[in-house]
Amino acid sequence: MLILFSGCILWSKPPPDAPDDLEELCKFVFAHFADDDDTQLREGLENLHFWLHDGTNLESTLEGYQIQNLEDESVAGLDEIHRTIGDQLGGAAIAYSHIYSPEEIAGALFIEDWSQVSEGTYDTYDRQFDEGPDCIADRSCEWLSYTTESTSTWAFILTVESVSKGQVRWVETDHGWMLLQRTWMYGPAEISWDEVEVDNQFFMSVVMPECGNSSLRTSATWIDSDYGSLPVDEDWAKNQVIQSMQDQDGHIDRWLSDK
DSSP states (O other), X not given: OOOOOOSSOOOOOOOOBOOHHHHHHHHHHHHHTTOSSTHHHHHHHHHHHHHXXXXXXXXXXXXXXXXXXXXXXXXXXXXXXXXXXXXXXXXXXXXXXXXSOHHHHHIIIIIXXXXXXXXXXXXXXXXXXXSOGGGGTTTSSOEEEEEEEEEEEETTTEEEEEEEEEEEEEEEETTEEEEEEEEEESSOOEESXXXXXEEEEEEEEEEEEOSTTOEEXXXXXXXXXXXXXXXXXXXXXXXXHHHHHHHHHHHHHHHHHHO
């Protein structure tokens, strides 16, 4: 998720730094996502649930935080590519309250055409699952993997092509079944402006059931990018990353409300 602006420099107050607990929990879930024995992953998810519902943590996370830390060991073993975390890594974490269940969110995210759900975010978007995704919404399967190839136009001047890998799984916790998603760029993005580089992007989200038919989605992304000489203020860009993730959740709600 690269945020660009053309024409002038935009200045912005930076998002607040995420509390250590939130950042560590997001990093923990990302690192343990594919554990065969999900004991530690379940504990991390239950700790995340407790943290979000403690005091004013949820209210603050709905506004969004900036995050920084992701270590090499957190991204080791994603695939056959050896990755290292660069000095430019930065990101954001948010929470979003949905009036729909995790199963309904799963349908919008993985069964529907995401290029349509996301309301024109992509110029081209192709997602191929290792097996049919219909089973994920009713939990008749608990794990899926996929590959995405996409093209986007940013700031009306840049064309960005990327290939990403993704994983989806359900995990049963003391608070009910939670839906997890993890994605990462398979290689650096191809960008039509030579000075701009996006070497890595990592993303995770957790959808946990709430009272009634509602759910709470927590998302975090880490991006290793270099804007070169583009007139972009770093703090403004961080806020745009937060806004982009909030917009994604808004797209989901609008899609489901129209069904």
